[in-house]
Amino acid sequence: MSLxxxxxxxxxxxxxxRPEHSLAAYLLAAEQGADAxxxxxxxxxxxxxxxxxxxxxxxxTDVASRPEFADRxxxxxxxxxxxxxxxxEDFTWEELSxxxxxxxxxxxRPDSAAHxxxxxxxRLRDVLGVCDRARPDGSRPGAVVEIKHAAHFEGLGLDVVAAITDELAEAGWAEGGDRLVIESFEPTALRRVAERMPQTRRVLLLESSGVPFDLASAHAAGRGPIPSDTAELLTDAGLDRLSSEFAGISVDKELLVxxxxxxxxxxGAAHDRGLLVYTWTLRPENAFLEERHRTGRAGGLGDWQAEFADVFATGVDGVFADHPDLALAARRSALA
Structure with missing residues (x-):
């Protein structure tokens, strides 16, 4: 499988x-044929x-209803x-489990809430276990692992980059090849991944505006230059710099459609520099669609087919979708 x-x-x-990050959600994604x-x-x-x-x-989670954790x-x-x-970070794994x-x-999403x-x-290793299971056609889904809040955890004395890369190695994913991507909004975290797993594809996530928190925080503390914002990073000069460090960028769909x-x-400008382009997040509900694609009642589904088609028409290399079955259907239509 190539991403x-x-x-x-x-x-x-x-x-x-299904509720996000549940085993049922991952198993269903694999069953529906998600590439990753x-x-x-x-x-x-x-x-x-x-x-x-x-x-x-x-x-x-149900943590708010658990009296034994009220003091946390x-x-x-x-x-x-x-x-x-x-x-x-205030719970041991045994407690979180x-x-x-x-x-x-x-x-x-009442149908999901029913579950x-x-x-x-x-844990990450549980998801990797799902990815290691062969589907009926022999394929296995890849994994796009997002590192969250690395600078925050570092301030607490917790090294999320080391924990993730160690876990990947222990699970046999140290040489993940084209089945593995590691992404983050924090360039500093991805640079550390490059030191620990240099062959792994690294993708920088970009909000529609603003600057990476880790770089802004370092600058405020006098440890780095003024960071570039999203608009500057997506200029030709900015893309040149990004292509020297990362395999790709993953952008808010607002920047594409x-x-x-x-x-x-x-x-096209990113591709000219060898950068992959992913986008997030394809969702069919009116609440998440661009205004021109909202139809019917506010809480219902809009013209997701049109918006998904617009996204695929940009030539992106990957889309993140809450409903992989709908995104796969839209991809089939785009190919047709």
Whole structure:
């Protein structure tokens, strides 16, 4: 499996159908034929790579209803934002493994919410185990592993890069080849990956605007230059710099299909420099679609077929999708 030619990457598993990062979500993504799955990785108190979209877990687990953990609720700054809730770094893996998964958007996704409580929190190694299972056609899904909040964890004395790369090596993924991509919003974390796993494809995630938190934080502390923002990074000069370090970029879909977006021109400029381009996140609900594709009731599905087609038409190398089955159907239509 090669993560090129508009790969469909199951975002947190088939998270539109089952609670995100649950075993059921990953198994369903593999069954539906996703080319790869995307586990976000944070750390437990004892340094175990845990699969959660954020280290604050009140919306995606049942931790808030667990009286034995009531005293763990606190407020904490994460990447410059003050959050209140329960944080993975305050729990051992043994404690986290007792939590049950929940759908974070129950009003939008009641079918997924019907599976609340069925799954438990996973480790990175559990997701890699799903990827190692052969499907009926003999194929195996790849993994796009996202490093979350590396600078934040470093400030707590926890090394998320070392934990992830060690876990990958122990699971036999040290030479992941074209089945493995490691991505992050933090260039510093990806540079450390390059030191530990130099053959691994590294992809820099880019918000629609702003600067990477790790670089902004280092500059504020007098440890680095003024960082470039997204707009500057996507100029010809910025893409030249990115291509010297990374295998690709992964951009907010607004930068490809939003009003005034450069779309195919941006993808082409990146490709000219040897950069892969991924985009996130394809979702069919009106709440997540560009305004021109919203139809019907606010909480329902919009014209996702048109938006997905617009994304594939830009020539991207991969799309992250909560509903891999819908993205695969849109890819088939685009190819046809």
């Amino acid at each position: 090129v030619s508009a790969a469909v990457i199951a975002h947190r598993g088939a998270s539109g159908h 799955v995307e586990p976000d990785v944070v750390l437990s108190k004892d340094g175990v790579p845990v699969v959660r979209h954020e280290n604050e877990i009140s919306a995606t 609720r606190r407020s904490r700054s994460v990447d410059g934002r003050m959050l209140t809730g329960w944080f993975t 007792t939590l049950r998964t929940r759908e974070p958007h129950p009003a939008l 609340d409580g069925e799954g438990t929190v996973l 939003g009003d005034g977006a450069r779309g195919a021109d941006l993808v």
